[in-house]
Amino acid sequence: MVVNVTKTRVRYADTDSMGVVHHAKYLEYFEIGRTEYMRERGIPYAQVERDGTFLVLSEAQVSYRGSAAYDQVLSIKTQVESLSGVRVKFKYEVLDAKEQVLAEGYTVLASVDRTGKVKRMPESIVSALKGSK
Amino acid sequence: MVVNVTKTRVRYADTDSMGVVHHAKYLEYFEIGRTEYMRERGIPYAQVERDGTFLVLSEAQVSYRGSAAYDQVLSIKTQVESLSGVRVKFKYEVLDAKEQVLAEGYTVLASVDRTGKVKRMPESIVSALKGSK
């Protein structure tokens, strides 16, 4: 089971009037995790797009377990939960420095071409996502 | 069944490199819908907070069905799906001008006090949310 762990620091702009990270920002943190997962697997997403494959969100879910404030360093754990030729489901955990889970969730992404039409991912991407780089 | 419909226009800053609204922004659109739902029910959320009740996200889910570009006017339909004294589940649809659903989903909010401790919502809020204003 391949797991990528990456860290990010909460920007002041990520917080809201409640004094904690705004809930929508966790989707940005998931995106940071997904970016680093793909880079680590040898398929940086920027390159994947340049090669003509776009991964667009078809579903996202977040369960909020805690909260984070400005300047905290968060860990984002990312892994692939399931995978087909046209779809990949990532799952994520966002943890604070004490390893408390602040949020967990998943996103399902569909593979499309430049015009938005569903297309199979290249085999190289499928196998890299699987962890059999 | 009480449904609030409100409109919002896509800001340039809401879009991303794919040329469409970034997926995390739909949680902000849901939040706009929730804000207007509560105002229409006579319980503006800003007032609810001033009175000492905070509704914090415990879960969010979005299914993406289409995409929106800069400057489009979107309709956000918001309703309460379920409700207890300490928890409320809103559901949402975001539609374009042709009434195509671009995204739908829900959020579950927990009622807490200023310190973050779970507290029952005042009865006036519960009944307003129910639609029996």
Next chain:
Amino acid sequence: MVVNVTKTRVRYADTDSMGVVHHAKYLEYFEIGRTEYMRERGIPYAQVERDGTFLVLSEAQVSYRGSAAYDQVLSIKTQVESLSGVRVKFKYEVLDAKEQVLAEGYTVLASVDRTGKVKRMPESIVSALKGSK
């Protein structure tokens, strides 16, 4: 002197830990004002882009005079301060419901083509921006 006045409501996500609108959001509010100014002049910016002219920021400046909280309705006043064939300077004021100026500033935009190369704006855009629609 053509002035466009448009209103926007502060999203919860626009605020930060200080309990007020995050300072970077004022550039988004300026952008909302600029969008509505251009629409009112008959040259909606989305259309301008489709026709091949892109207005990119070359400078932005904001002076902060006050603060706004979640759910406040703000007025954005936008006008063109100066204009050449390749450059336009907009100035803005953001006011609260009591007509207090919360922020004022300007942005300078350069006209470029799809590839980012400087190009003269079409005459129709120049005259519309001037207010001689």
Next chain:
Amino acid sequence: MVVNVTKTRVRYADTDSMGVVHHAKYLEYFEIGRTEYMRERGIPYAQVERDGTFLVLSEAQVSYRGSAAYDQVLSIKTQVESLSGVRVKFKYEVLDAKEQVLAEGYTVLASVDRTGKVKRMPESIVSALKGSK
């Protein structure tokens, strides 16, 4: 002359329909730079706030010289340009991997207390900002 250099990676959510970082995000990058400058000087801003001093923006200015895309690693150079007991002016440069300046600018921050009233910064903060830690 004390200069802090810190790096940040462009989030997908930071980009807009033009395929590059949205101009308002540079104020967030400046904020990241300011945060790291203060941490390096031994006065982490989160701590400064906990001690009762809030630095609020009174002015911001950005000159845009280039553009950045998703996933680029940017360097943010931050230094203090001028300083009084109640006000500090930071200046910034944001550079790409080839040391090209993409944006430069400044922010002026005023020192206020919890209630928003102007107050002198503690001497320890003034001297740390000066670089005479």
